[in-house]
Amino acid sequence: MTDAPASTRLASAYEPGTVEDRIYAFWEEGGYFAARVAPGEAPYSIVMPPPNVTGELHLGHGFEDALTDTLVRWHRMQGEPTLWLPGEDHAGIATQNVMERELAKEGLTRHDLGREGFEARVWQWVRQLRPRIYEQHRRLGASADWSRDTFTLDPHIVRAVRTTFVNLYNDGLIYRGLRMINWCPRCSTALSDLEVEHEEEEAQLYYVRYPVVGEGGMPLPDAVTVATVRPETMVADTGVAVHPEDERYEDRIGRTVLLPIMGRELPVVADDSIQPEFGTGALKVTPGHDPLDWDIGQRHDLDVIVAIDQDGRMNDEAGPYEGMTVDEARAAIAHDLEDGGFLEKTEPYTHSVGRCERCDAVVEPLPSEQWWVAVNKEYAPGVSLASAASAAIRDERIRIVPGRMARTFLNWTDNLRDWCISRQLWWGHQIPVWYCDCGTMTVAIEDPDVCASCGSAEIRQEEDVLDTWFSSALAPHSDLGWPDDTEDLRYFYPTTDMQMGYDIMFFWCARMVLFGLYNMREHAPEGDIPFRTVIFHGLIRDANGVKMAKSRGNVVNPLDAAGQYGADAFRFALLTMGTLGQDMKYTEDRMVAARNFANKLWNTTRYVLMQLEGRLVKRPHAADRDTLALEDRWLLSRLEGLEGEVDSLLQAYQVGEAARRIHDFLWNELADWYVEMSKVRLREGDERPLAVLAHVLDHGLRLLHPIMPFVTEELWGKLREHLDDDLAEALIVAWFPKSAGVWRDEAAEAAMSHVIEVNRAIRNLRAEKGLEAGARPAVYLRANGQAAALNETAAATAFTSRVEPEVTGADAELPAGEYAFARVGDTEVALGLPEVDLTAELTRLEGELAEADGQIARLEKQLANERFLERAPEAVVQGERDRLAQARARAEGLRERIGALGS
Ligand SMILES: [Zn+2]
Ligand SMILES: [Zn+2]
Incomplete structure (x- = not known):
């Protein structure tokens, strides 16, 4: 114990605001986030789910930062070359919507600016937003390699996207075709099935009589009655379908019926897909406005009439209803049907309505020319995009955590339909296809000057852009440099881990698997997968379990929370909120408890530093175990036990449980027991606890660092002055404790x-x-x-x-x-x-009992109140029940003691 270091006294309370910025700058200046390429050493790499460039990080991003950063720091501390690759997503439809709303405030539309002007405006805005997103990640402690930050519209990503498109096209996996798509009339674009949210809504089921046509085209009194929730689409009907074995309609099949109002004759066809038990068993077929009808129309060669335009209004095919909105047309047609005696009856009906995920407008199914990825078409013998993805999950070349979610994934890939990848937007990757009047399409990576077939310079590029997920699906290889053969790609691909909310499993995870396996297939079997493990976490809900939404006013801004409680407390609280894969509830109590933990750690370290002031101590040596006191051997043994547990938990991605165990050890065993016990010994001149305190605290701070990086770095920086050992210059790159097993001592425990x-x-x-x-x-x-x-x-x-x-x-x-x-x-x-004054004690106990009985009566009354039980949230009711049980137990205890004193 020589070399008295400078005073390392700490302030009396932890103030994150005075520490966090300084520590983050210290890490950045040290260059600790930059991943090194070290051939021969196995790297750890993980790609950040790129947040939308449109705005603020939300609580889910905060959780993901905490989770990923914990894994990244843990691997970095084990000496692995570690890469956390950050990025931002251009988020086509979301960004365009926000920008259009901004323009609307100025009384402008995107058409006033024109495509180029609009794009320039968004770019200008993106340049302002990106630094703000970095700043948000930084404040949460994210140790990402900012030198490699990638935006999904960066030039090299554009090349990756176009290369993928061209390769898929040349392999026959991309085609253009008229298909029924989901059309958002508000956003004016096609949506993928995943971008449509279905909700049950109340509606009317209209029973409409279609008279049977007799000889010479005369309507007969006889009729086929169809049931529909969308009478407005009847103007586009081109047939009526019944089930071939439905006896009610046996003699109608092959005949024609008359479409009311419009007066068009429609064939009655027999189709297996008709459910005889729905409505009347007869279905009006509208191939232009319903995906199922589209399929029926294809099978029976029915005409396609489109009577609703892309702006959601009736067009000239709708005759007298032209120019009306869908809702107006529905009311008008229902009225006219009734007038004409065609409306048999209506009845209330609950059905599923698709709404645009972005703007909530009712989605209109429309046939439209779109670009598609053929997911089930083979590109090699027996291999399609979907089948390759299923196989990678089945073979467990990609591991899913929690494992039960693999079934959900497979259920999706096994039933996958072609993916509509074109969007009628301006913001995004414009599809690399050029049309020429000669009829040739030029599909190319680089912008062509002339038509590939006739050489004409009069070519125009496809106006549609690609679905945003087309580019993010490439992230693990494109962010590392693909299609170039870069050092990063060779070294860090396949990435190690990937994490995301289970809600984007299909949007993103599955598509990364599809495209990773396709683009990187020459690197099979080991190097084609995008990641080895994908972790799906739950969503963060409010304290009552309700989904957070701006409209509900229950959104928590992660930066506000981190500012109030400290970034470390924020991370700890979020990580310990629940079990991986399940939804979590955000409560202020947890934040407070986590802040208290940071304070407890601060105060414990402060005490240890005061004891160590002016000293330099060596770590305890296992060979000297017999010279140590019982509690020394106990604490060292417990520490090693903890190190083993933390290692296995982190290997299994049980970050929350690891955090809880470290917390319990530092709070209970170290601070509450060992530190308190050491006080007596230190006062009496027994200095053995000093080395134990320094060593155990050193390991404790290392264990906790990945989870609570700021406070641990700050404290460790002070503690290291007192440890006579060869120590790293910063905790972020200090080794992570692994149990050596030398201190395990069951007897002491x-x-x-x-x-x-x-x-x-x-x-x-x-x-x-x-x-x-x-x-x-x-x-x-x-x-x-x-x-x-x-x-x-x-x-x-x-x-x-x-x-x-x-x-x-x-x-x-x-x-x-x-x-x-x-x-x-x-x-x-x-x-x-002590001798008790029996009378006084009895009086005191009886007073307490009266109070407890009063409380019991109050709670019983409350819990008997039907209105309370109906209206109060379940958690509140349970809280009252718990209090009643406690009060009853207390009263019982008091009665026993009064009885004992009285006897
Ligand atoms: Zn929309
Ligand atoms: Zn041409």
Whole structure:
């Protein structure tokens, strides 16, 4: 213990605001986030799910930063070349919507600016937003490699996107075709099936009579009645379909019926897809406005009439209803049907309505020319995009955590339909296809000057852009440099881990698997997968379990929370909120508890630093274990146990559970027990605890660093001055503790656990008997097996439990007097009680009992109140039930004691 270091005293409370920015700058200046390429060493790499460039990070991003950063720091501390690759997404439809709203404030539309002007405007805005997103990640402590940051419209990503498109096209996996698509009339674009949210809504089912046509085209009194929730689409009907085995309609199949109002004749066809039990069993077929009808129309060669335009209004095909909105046309047609005697009846009906995920407008199914990826078409013998993805999951070349979600994934890829990739937007990757009047399409990576076929320079590029997920699906290889053969791609691909909310499993994860396996297939079998493990986490809901939404006003801004409680507390609270894969509830209580933990750690370290002031200590050596006290050996053994647990938990991605165990060790075992016990010894000149405190705190800070990086770096920087060891220059790159197994000591653990239980029993007895805080009663510990341990720790027991302990034999006589008893294992605890004024004590207890009874009556009344039970949230009701149970237990205890005193 030489070389007195400079004073390392800490402020009396932890103030994250004075620490976080300085520590983050220290890490950046040290260059610790930059991933090094070290051939021969296995790297760790993970790509950040790129947040939309449109705005603020939300709580989910905050959670993902905490989770990813924990994994990244843990791997970095194990000496692995570690890459966390950040990025931002151009988010086609979302960004365009926000920009259009901004323009609307100025009284402009995108058409006023023109395509180029609009794009320039968005770019200008993106340049302002990106630095703000970095700033948000930084404030949460994200140790991402900002030098490699990627935006999904960066030039090299444009090349990756176009290369993928061209390759898929040349392999026959991309085609243009008229298909029924989901059309958002508000956003004026096609949507993929995933971008449509279905909700049950109340509607009317209209029963409409279509008269059967007789000889010479005369309508007969006979009719086929169809049931529909969308009478407005009947203007585009081109047939009526029934089930071939439906006896009710046997003699109608092959005949024609007359479309009311429009007066068009429609064939009655038989189709297996008709459900005889729905409505009347007869379906009006509108191939232009319903995906199922589209398929029926294809099978029976029915005409396609489109009567609703892309702006959601009726067109000239709708005759008298031209120019009306869909809702107006529905009302008008229902009215006219009734007038004409065609409306048999209406009845209330609940059905599923598709709404645009972005703007909530009702989605209109429309046939439209779009670009598609053929997911089930083979590009190699027996291999399609979908089948390759299924196989990678089935073979567990890609592992899904939690494992049960693999089934959900496979269910999707096994039933995958072609992916509509074109969007009628201006913001995004414009499809690399050029049309020429000669009829040729030129599909190319680089912009062509002339038509590939006739050489004409009069070519125009396809106006549509690609679905945003087309580019993000390439992230793991495109962000590393593909299609170039870069050092990063060779070294860091396949990436190690990937994490995301389960809600984007299909949007993003599955498509990364499709495209990774396709683009990187020459690197099979090991190097084609985009990542080895994907972790799906749940969504963060509010304290009542309700989804957070701006419209509900229950959104928590992660930066506000981190600002209020500290980034470390924020990370710890989020990570310990639940089990991976399940939804989590965000509560202020957790934030407060996490901040208290950071403070506890600060104060513990402050105490240790004060003890170490002016000293340099060596770590305890296992060879000297016999010279150490029981609690020293216990703490060192517990620390090693913890290190083993943390390692296995992190290997299994159980970050929350690892955080809880580290918390419990630092708070309970180190701070509450060991530190308190050490006070007596240090006061009496026993310096052995110093080395133990320094060493255990050093390991504790290392273990906690990936989860709470700021406070641990700050504290460790002070502690390292006192440890006589070859230490890293910063905790972020210090080694992560791994249990060496040299300190495991079951006997010490059993003995200390007994001592702790005895102390708890003493404290419980003190509380039960209402002893004053200053009282120092005698305690007789009639011990058997653990007498030695109780003796060795008697001074600590005296200090921490404020008693005068005496360890005696199991059969020792107790001095005369009143005692309270408890049994802990084979030790009997006898706590000496002061002489009591019986009358005063009885009065006090009866007063307490009256109060408890009053509370019971109040709660019982509350819980009998039907209105309360109906209206209060379940959590509140349960809280009242819990309080009632506690009050009853308390009252019972009081009655027993009153009974005992009275006897
Ligand atoms: Zn929309
Ligand atoms: Zn041409």
